[in-house]
Amino acid sequence: MxxxxxxxxxxxxxxxxxxxxxxxxxxxxxxxxxxxxxxxxxxxxxxxxxxxxxxxxxxxxxxxxxxxxxxxxxxxxxxxxxxxxxxxxxxxxxxxxxxxxxxxxxxQKVGLDMEILKELTLKVAPRYMDVSHLENLSKEDELIKATVVWGIKESVFKIKNIVGISFKDHIFEDDFNLADKKCRVQLRFNNKVEHFDIVFDFIENYVCVCAMHSAPNEIG
Incomplete structure (x- = not known):
C-alpha cells in the first residue's frame, strides 16, 4: 500500500x-x-x-x-x-x-495545491505573478519558484472560491526564498484585504503548497 x-x-x-x-x-x-x-x-x-x-x-x-x-x-x-x-x-x-x-x-480554513514541475508554468508566469520575484535565480529555481507561486494562487483561491478573483490582479505574494518553505500573501478583492500564511514543500518533482486563512480587514 x-x-x-x-x-x-x-x-x-x-x-x-x-x-x-x-x-x-x-x-x-x-x-x-x-x-x-x-x-x-x-x-x-x-x-x-x-x-x-x-x-x-x-x-x-x-x-x-x-x-x-x-x-x-x-x-x-x-x-x-x-x-x-x-x-x-x-x-x-x-x-x-x-x-x-x-x-x-x-x-482552520485551508487550501491545498499540488503541481508537477513543467516548463509551461514558467512560460505563462507573466500572466499570473510578479515576474520580478524570479530575478537572479537559476533556470531550475525559476521553474520551481514559478510553480510555488502558481500553487499559492490556487491554494488561496480554493479557500475563497469567489467568481472574479484574478490570480495576478488580486492575489499578491511577498517575495520569498525557496529554502524558507513559507511566505505571506494578501488577497485584495471587493475593498477588503485578507492575509494568508503559506507553507510549501517539495516531493520528488512536485511542489505542494498549503494556504491558511486569517480574518479579513477592511482596506483603510
Whole structure:
C-alpha cells in the first residue's frame, strides 16, 4: 500500500500524500464509495483523474475517514463530517497531480495545491505573478519558484472560491526564498484585504503548497 508520507505543516495542519502505483481496478476495490461518488467516477473520461479521485479516498480511509464522511458544498469545496473515530470538526482540502494525491486536514480554513514541475508554468508566469520575484535565480529555481507561486494562487483561491478573483490582479505574494518553505500573501478583492500564511514543500518533482486563512480587514 503506497501511503507515501505525512508532513506536519503547522501544529494543527497535517498533509497526507499517496503515491499512485495501483491500477484503477485495485483502487476501486479497495474503497467504499457512496452513490454520488460512483456517479462522479463513472463520468470521468481520464484514467489519471479516476486514479487520483480513488487515491484520495484511500487517504481518507488511511486516516480514519471514508468517502461517506466527505461531502461538497454548492461551490464544490470539500468538507468532512465528524464520525465515530473523529468527533471534532476539521477543515480539509484536496489535490492530485499525475502520480500523487494529497489531502490536508486542519483546524482552520485551508487550501491545498499540488503541481508537477513543467516548463509551461514558467512560460505563462507573466500572466499570473510578479515576474520580478524570479530575478537572479537559476533556470531550475525559476521553474520551481514559478510553480510555488502558481500553487499559492490556487491554494488561496480554493479557500475563497469567489467568481472574479484574478490570480495576478488580486492575489499578491511577498517575495520569498525557496529554502524558507513559507511566505505571506494578501488577497485584495471587493475593498477588503485578507492575509494568508503559506507553507510549501517539495516531493520528488512536485511542489505542494498549503494556504491558511486569517480574518479579513477592511482596506483603510
Amino acid at each position: 503506497p501511503f507515501y508520507k505525512v508532513i506536519t505543516l503547522t501544529a494543527d495542519t497535517i498533509l497526507y500524500l499517496w503515491k499512485i502505483t495501483e491500477d484503477v481496478d485495485y483502487l476501486f476495490k479497495s474503497v467504499r464509495l457512496k452513490d454520488s461518488s460512483l456517479a462522479r467516477l463513472e463520468a470521468m473520461k481520464s484514467e489519471s483523474h479516476q486514479k487520483g479521485f480513488l487515491a484520495v479516498r484511500m487517504l481518507l480511509e488511511h486516516i480514519g475517514y471514508t468517502d461517506f464522511d466527505l461531502y461538497y458544498d454548492e461551490f464544490g469545496k470539500p468538507h468532512i463530517k465528524p464520525n465515530d473515530c473523529h468527533t471534532e470538526p476539521v477543515e480539509v482540502s484536496i489535490s492530485h497531480s499525475h502520480d500523487f494525491s494529497a489531502l490536508v486536514i486542519s483546524e
